Amino acid sequence: MKEIRIHGRGGQGSVTAAELLAVAAFADGKFSQAFPAFGVERRGAPVQAFTRISDAPIRLRSQIYKPDYVIVQDPTLLESVDVASGLKDDGTLIINSDFDPETFKLDTKAKIMTVNATKIALDIIGMPIVNTVLLGAFAGATGEIRPESIMGAVRERFPGKVGERNAQAIMKAYEMMEGQK
Amino acid sequence: MKIVPGAVCEAGTSRVNKTGGWRTFKPVYDYDKCIKCKLCELLCPDSSVLPKEDGYFEFDYDYCKGCGICANECPKQAITMVLEEK
Amino acid sequence: MARETKMDKQKMVVVEGSYAVANAVRVCKPNVISAYPITPQTHIVEELSKFMADGEIPNCEYINVESEFSALSALVGSSAVGARSYSATTSQGLELMHEVLFNVAGMRLPIVMTVANRAVSAPINIWNDHQDSISQRDTGWIQLYAENIQEVSDMTAQAFKISEDRDVMMPCMTCMDGFILSHVYEPLVLLEQEITDEFLPPFRPERILDSKNPLTFGAFADPNIYTEFRYQQERAMQNALKKIEDTANEFYDMYGRHFGGLIDEYRTEDADIIIMAMGSIIGTIKDVIDRLRERNVKVGLLKVRAFRPFPAEAIMNVIRDVKVVVVLDKNISLGMNAGALFIETKSVLYNTDIDVPVIGYMMGQGGRDVPMSTIEKIISDAEEVMRSGIKIESQFTDLKEELV
Ligand code: SF4
């Protein structure tokens, strides 16, 4: 089983990202589970969402304490939230940033990767919506999931042009991360 | 007798219980004073004030308990409470 | 006794628990829905409103109300005229319904209501535990608890069938853990329309409220006959015991899915230690059991699906020969220092020939997470009880002593 934690701010679509990841993983032939950090959600406040992916049906209901992967939607969160908390040593942390991974001095042995998802989103989608873009980056960085499955899940959730542009942005982020591995 | 689950029974069974017999005083109309304001009809707790075709009211003495609310509330003193002859 | 459920991945979709429930309600073809939104039940009524707006629930009225009290009161009328009636609520909303819950059960109206279990105020807390529904245990409602979203979805159809049975005619709460199940996305088979049309016959009560043939419902009962009404209700609850089992079996025959009837068992053959629990924590416990079985700890699970009526016999059959029983409760009966499932379990064992130590743990209050490590620790406590007897009979779990 692989466990993923997504950090974002209320309104940035972290919960939607976790859900789409679950839908995509299932389409990939895995079992999945997605849930929010059950909080009182306010716009702008730090929020978390979680996804579990496994070959077998998932029964576990506890929160995720030792994620294999962490996705950070907004690098300013690093000032207030310990995003590397519990992250496994052989895990990966993906940050939405235009800086190099070395810039981030975090208390973790895990691999840190960065992707400028905001730029990709602005260029392709035309809006700074990074949640779906980061899922593409996740697919490229980890190989846990096929980018086609993510694009499929996004197209289904956002039919028409919006979904199409999101799909393009996902592919772009996927290719960029694939290259970095 | 068998009880029915959910305490379901025939409707309107209070009709059987003619409460008019409880009365000591009975209300009597003076139609010369009545202005058809309907207050007596509205306020009677036993639905014993029945409308007539001409817009006035009459009492249903089968159920009127003689409480006197109608007489008390009538703005024109058009209702008098009269001792029942039993 | 455990029946194998083979899930067909082709038929599964990944949706939110609340959507799964709303869809199941739609498939059961209700005639009247009335509910007042309250976290974490909100998504269920939002989805139902959407279905209504899209015309996907024909022959149904959605009554908007100003409180939970009104929501259930509206259903008293609709159920009495013979309309299949549904509501959903949680926490303070359920507590506000308290008075009407008795009326519904007393008038023998088979209303089905989803409870997205949540803690009760004060202090305000919107997260999951079972205090809300457990506190309504004596109102005469059947209470079923679900382990995952597949189960609570399927349970919706079962609940209507159980409640509307002529020998039962008692309302039913289907309980799902708030947030943990109401807000989770996971794969399931959505309740199938065609099979459900066959499984769940239309609601045809014996007596209905009808202006052409007026009847009085819930009429006055003086001391001469009131006892007999209570007796009838208790008998209906006893009838429900069998009906819950039969319905689960019938559901399995038609849909191929089974999550237990009154109870379910997991790795109980040969078990020395039995854990008893209700709701979504069941999944976590199963994972812990698998892990401990690898270390040869003989532990099994007794999942309690029906809390009311209480499945005394079914429970006794499972724990008769074990060495220790551990009961987990996401609630507390204040002044008793124990959870309800623990209290009930102990009480049914008294006056029997079963002599097994029973210990209780109150946990998960107000959404406190229950990790696998907590359950592992409790099982090692149970091993200690096997060796040297009970030291603490009932206790809070993971209590932060430094805060009190
Ligand atoms: S309250 Fe008096 S005035 Fe008014 S309708 Fe009745 S009798 Fe007439």
Ligand code: SF4
């Ligand atoms: S006396 Fe009382 S019961 Fe009789 S008609 Fe007047 S208000 Fe009604």
